[in-house]
C-alpha cells in the first residue's frame with residue numbers, strides 16, 4: 001500500500017487523463033440531486049456530493065441487459081452475450097464500495113454470473129471517504145461501513161486543499177503509475193489525515209437502539225410482531241426501496257421474439273420483492289400477497305437470510321431506502337422497533 005497526495009488543483013487533469021484510458025463514471029449533479037454517470041469533462045464531476053439517487057453498483061448490474069441472442073429455428077446457433085469495457089468508478093463512498101463487495105460475493109456464488117463478473121473484472125474503484133453522514137437515515141456508523149479496509153483500488157480522503165490517497169491494489173497503482181499528479185505523502189500530510197479522521201469520526205453517530213449483530217435474532221423474534229401490519233398498511237409497493245438499494249439484486253428473465261419469429265433476445269430486468277406479483281407462481285398462488293409480508297421479507301433478506309448464508313448483513317446502511325420512500329417508511333425506525341428502542 002502506498003500513501004500519496006493529490007492536490008485538488010490537479011483533479012481536472014486527472015479526470016482528463018483517466019477518461020483517456022477507460023470509461024470514467026463518477027458523481028454528477030442532476031437538478032437538485034446527484035447520479036453516477038459518464039464524466040467526459042472535468043466540470044461534470046461533483047466529488048462533494050452527499051449521496052446519489054441510484055448506487056454505483058447499478059453500473060455493474062444494469063436494470064435491463066441482453067443475455068442471449070436467440071435463434072428460434074436453430075437453438076444451437078443461439079449465442080450468449082457477455083460484454084464489458086474498461087471502466088473506472090470514481091468517487092465511490094465506502095458504503096457503496098461495500099455494496100459492490102456484497103454483489104461480488106453473490107454473483108460469484110455458484111453458478112457464477114458471467115455478465116456481472118466480466119464487467120466487474122474490468123472495473124477499477126476509486127473510493128472517496130465521506131467526511132460526514134449524508135442523511136439522517138444512514139446507518140453506516142452502526143454498520144461499520146463509513147470507512148473501508150478493502151474492496152477498493154484507490155481510496156481518497158479529503159484534506160481540504162488536497163486528497164490523501166491510499167493505494168490498495170496493483171491495478172490501482174498501475175492506473176496512476178505514470179501520471180504526474182501524485183506525490184508521496186509527508187509527515188505533515190499524515191498529521192492532517194489524523195485530524196481529518198478525528199473530525200470525521202465525531203460527526204458520525206449511532207442511530208440504532210442496539211448493536212447490529214443483534215438484528216438477526218431480534219428480527220426472528222419479531223416475526224409475528226404487529227410492526228409488519230403497521231408498515232404494510234402504509235407501504236404502496238412502489239418498489240423504490242429495492243430499486244435504490246446497492247445490495248438488491250433480484251431480476252427476472254424474459255424472451256423477446258422479433259417479428260420474423262426466428263430471431264430474439266433473452267433479457268434480464270431488475271425485479272423487486274416488493275412487487276405484488278414477485279412471489280406469484282403458476283396456478284395463481286402468491287406466497288407473499290400482502291405488503292406487510294413483503295416488507296418483512298425485505299428486512300429478513302438483508303439481516304437474516306444473507307447472514308445465515310454468508311455470515312454478514314446485506315444492508316450497508318446507505319439510507320437510500322428510507323430517504324426515498326414515498327410513504328416515509330424508515331429502515332432505522334423498523335430496526336429500532338425490533339431492537340426494542
Ligand code: SF4
Nearest residue numbers: 235236238239241325
Ligand atoms: S419505497 Fe416505501 S412505499 Fe415503496 S415499496 Fe418500499 S417501503 Fe413500500
Ligand code: SF4
Nearest residue numbers: 245315316318319321
Ligand atoms: S436496505 Fe436501505 S439502507 Fe440498507 S443498503 Fe439497502 S437501501 Fe441502503
